[in-house]
Amino acid sequence: xxxxxxVIRIKTPTGDMDSSVDxxxxxxxxxxxxxxxxxxxxxLLFFVFCxxxxxxEVGDRITVRSDEELKAMLSYYCNTMNEQRMNGLLPDxxxxxxxxxxxxxxxxxxxxxxxxxxxxxxxCSHAVPDxxxxxxxxxxxxxxxxxLTNGQINAQDIHYQExxxxxxxxxxxxxxxxxxxxxxxxxxxxxxxxVELQKQIMSELExxxxxxxxxxxxFFSAFFVENxxxxxxxxxxxxxxxxxxxxxxxxxxxxxxAVVKGLTYLWSxxxxxxxxxxxxxxxxxxxxxKLCDFGVSTQLVNSIAKTYVGTNAYMAxxxxxxxxxxxxxxxxxxxxxxxxxxxxxxxxxTVLLFLQDPPVLPVSQFSEKFxxxxxxxxxxNPKERPAPNNLMDHPFIVQYNDGNAEVVSxxxxxxxxxxxxxxxxxxx
Numbered sequence: 001x002x003x004x005x006x007v008i009r010i011k012t013p014t015g016d017m018d019s020s021v022d023x024x025x026x027x028x029x030x031x032x033x034x035x036x037x038x039x040x041x042x043x044l045l046f047f048v049f050c051x052x053x054x055x056x057e058v059g060d061r062i063t064v065r066s067d068e069e070l071k072a073m074l075s076y077y078c079n080t081m082n083e084q085r086m087n088g089l090l091p092d093x094x095x096x097x098x099x100x101x102x103x104x105x106x107x108x109x110x111x112x113x114x115x116x117x118x119x120x121x122x123x124c125s126h127a128v129p130d131x132x133x134x135x136x137x138x139x140x141x142x143x144x145x146x147x148l149t150n151g152q153i154n155a156q157d158i159h160y161q162e163x164x165x166x167x168x169x170x171x172x173x174x175x176x177x178x179x180x181x182x183x184x185x186x187x188x189x190x191x192x193x194x195v196e197l198q199k200q201i202m203s204e205l206e207x208x209x210x211x212x213x214x215x216x217x218x219f220f221s222a223f224f225v226e227n228x229x230x231x232x233x234x235x236x237x238x239x240x241x242x243x244x245x246x247x248x249x250x251x252x253x254x255x256x257x258a259v260v261k262g263l264t265y266l267w268s269x270x271x272x273x274x275x276x277x278x279x280x281x282x283x284x285x286x287x288x289x290k291l292c293d294f295g296v297s298t299q300l301v302n303s304i305a306k307t308y309v310g311t312n313a314y315m316a317x318x319x320x321x322x323x324x325x326x327x328x329x330x331x332x333x334x335x336x337x338x339x340x341x342x343x344x345x346x347x348x349x350t351v352l353l354f355l356q357d358p359p360v361l362p363v364s365q366f367s368e369k370f371x372x373x374x375x376x377x378x379x380x381n382p383k384e385r386p387a388p389n390n391l392m393d394h395p396f397i398v399q400y401n402d403g404n405a406e407v408v409s410x411x412x413x414x415x416x417x418x419x420x421x422x423x424x425x426x427x428x
Contacts, residue, residue, distance in 0.1 A: 005020050005021060005022045005023070005024075006020070006021050006024050006074075006077065006078070006081065006091075006093075006094055007020055007021075007093040007094065008020075008021060008093060008094045008096060009093035009094065009095050009096065010096050011095060011096065018093060024074045024078065025074075027070070027074070028067045028070070066227075073094075074094075077094045152179075152180070152220070152221055153177055153179075153180070153184075153220055153221035153223065153232050154223055155223060155225045155230070157177055157178045157179050157180075158175050158176070158177060158178075158184070158186060158230070158232075159175060159176045159178060160173045160174075160175045160186070161173070161174045161175055161176060161183075162174045164185065164239075170187045170188055170189035170190070170201075171187070171188050172185055172186070172187045172188075173185070173186045173187075173188065174186075174235060175232075177220075177232070180220075182235075183235040183237075184220065184232050184233065184234065184235055185232075185233050185234065185235045185236070186230050186231070186232050186233075187230065187231040187233070188228055188229075188230050189201055189228060189229050189230075189231070190227060190228050191227050191228060191229060192227065201229065201231075203294060204231070204293070204294045205222055205231065207266075207271060207294040208231070208233065208294065210269065211265070211266070211269070213261075213262060213265040214288070214290075215258050215259070215261045215262030215265060215289065215290055215291060216262055216265065216266070216290055216291055216292075217233050217234060217236070217282060217290045217291065217292040218233060218234040218290075219231075219232075219233050220232040220233060220234070233292070236282035236283060236284045236288070236290065237284050237285050237416075238282070238283035238284045238285055238412040238415075238416065239282065239283070240278065240279045240280070240281060240282055240283075240292075241255070241278040241279070241281045241282075241283060241341055242277070242278035242279040244341070244415055245344050245415075246341075246342065246343065246344030247341045247342065247344075247411070248411070249342065249366055249367060249370055250400070250407060251407055251408055251411045252338060252341055252342055253370070253396065253397075253399065253400030254287075254289075254400045254402075254404060254405070254407055254408050255281070255283070255289050255341070255408060256334075256338055256373075256396070256397065256400065257397055257400050257401045258288075258289035258290070259276075259281055259289065259291065259334060259337075259338075260334070260391050260392060260397055261392070262289075262290065262291040263276070263291070263330055263331075263334060263388075263391075264388055264391065264392065266291075267327050267330075267388045271294075272326070272327060272329070272330060273291065273294065273330050273333075274329070274330070275293060275314075275333075276291075276314060276330050276333035276334050276337060277313075277314045277333065277337050278337050278340060278341055279293075280292050280293040281337070283408060283412050284412070285409060285412050285413050285416070286405060286409055287405030287406055287407065287408035287409030287410075287412065288405060288408075289408065313336075313346065314332075314333040314336055314337060315329070315332075315333065316328070316329040316331075316332035316333065316382065317332075317380055318382055325382065326382070327387075327388055328382035328383070328385045328387075329382065331377050331382075331385045331386060331388075331391070332377060332378055332382070332385065334377060335373075335374050335376075335377025335378040335385075336359075336377075336378060338373075338374060338377075339359065339361060339374050339378075342361065342366065342370070342374075343361075347359040357380075358375075358378040358379070358380060359378070360374075360375060361374050361375075367396075369394075369395045369396040369399060370396050372394075372395075372396070373394050373395075373396035373397070376394070
């Protein structure tokens with residue numbers, strides 16, 4: 001294969017984007033993704049780079065998304081480029097046509113060919129518009145490059161043990177990292193998914209990489225394997241809180257402290273979670289509590305969120321009714337989540353809580369401090385809910401902010417043991 005530099009031209013609806021590859025013969029598929037990622041729009045990276053489509057001589061487009069297919073494509077292109085030079089022609093760039101979402105029907109076709117027909121669009125009029133190639137986009141794509149290149153985990157080091165769950169566009173596995181000698185949770189996401197899910201994955205990666213808090217799930221690495229991306233985080237052996245029954249108040253109080261601290265940390269980074277719910281609160285047998293799943297989170301940068309994303313049942317009234325919302329929407333979601341965990345069931349038969357008066361905990365079953373805390377978090381008017389700097393000062397949070405992880409640990413271990421006993425009995 002030719003070792004001279006080649007120009008790759010990505011064809012997108014917003015214009016053409018060019019990037020130079022110095023030594024194509026040494027590239028593998030993952031290297032190409034990383035080497036190009038500083039050039040392109042952050043939210044488009046997945047479906048720009050993971051669906052390499054070139055046209056053959058009859059106009060069909062074919063898919064290239066593995067090392068073998070990439071080498072075949074580059075080999076054919078380099079041979080064509082040499083022929084053009086021998087004929088005194090300026091070689092055309094290697095043109096790639098991205099496609100999002102649905103997997104193309106034609107792939108792995110023998111005799112791969114690329115679009116090398118003369119193209120009048122080779123001039124600068126089809127370059128990336130100035131409005132797209134701005135500093136913020138370069139900063140975002142550079143951030144992703146750091147995420148992909150700084151990881152210490154690769155696919156060969158991962159031994160998958162069992163499936164933990166499926167959803168949000170991917171499947172989560174319990175896995176063992178051989179070199180690190182630790183258990184991980186690995187979310188494996190196919191990249192032939194919707195554009196919206198691709199954006200959510202990008203959001204989650206960026207936030208996980210940015211966060212450094214004992215109350216946020218720890219991110220270890222992310223890597224590409226052909227048409228999938230794997231996100232490696234710490235494994236929480238207690239799972240998510242949605243699978244537990246009613247949680248005693250003295251345990252839930254300490255869980256609430258950790259959740260509030262995690263949210264406060266996110267807010268300090270101007271990050272709105274937007275999907276606070278029991279299934280996104282994880283626990284382990286050491287009594288640690290951490291927030292996870294930032295796929296629909298958003299940066300609060302001199303603006304108030306307006307989009308309608310997240311889980312409807314836990315949404316604040318202002319979100320469901322389509323109004324502007326901010327940090328106080330996360331406060332509502334935390335409040336109704338704690339209420340569900342205290343009662344052992346969702347507190348309303350309908351998710352349309354914005355049409356009703358907010359539910360209230362029964363004072364006969366819970367302490368006055370806890371009832372007041374939930375009531376304050378679930379005020380219909382967001383301005384009446386506690387501000388972030390006031391949440392930690394609420395008497396209920398102060399009471400359980402004692403760092404006693406053993407209380408949560410003992411409860412988690414007991415629940416897991418009961419669950420194992422029930423499973424064993426069911427097999428008899």
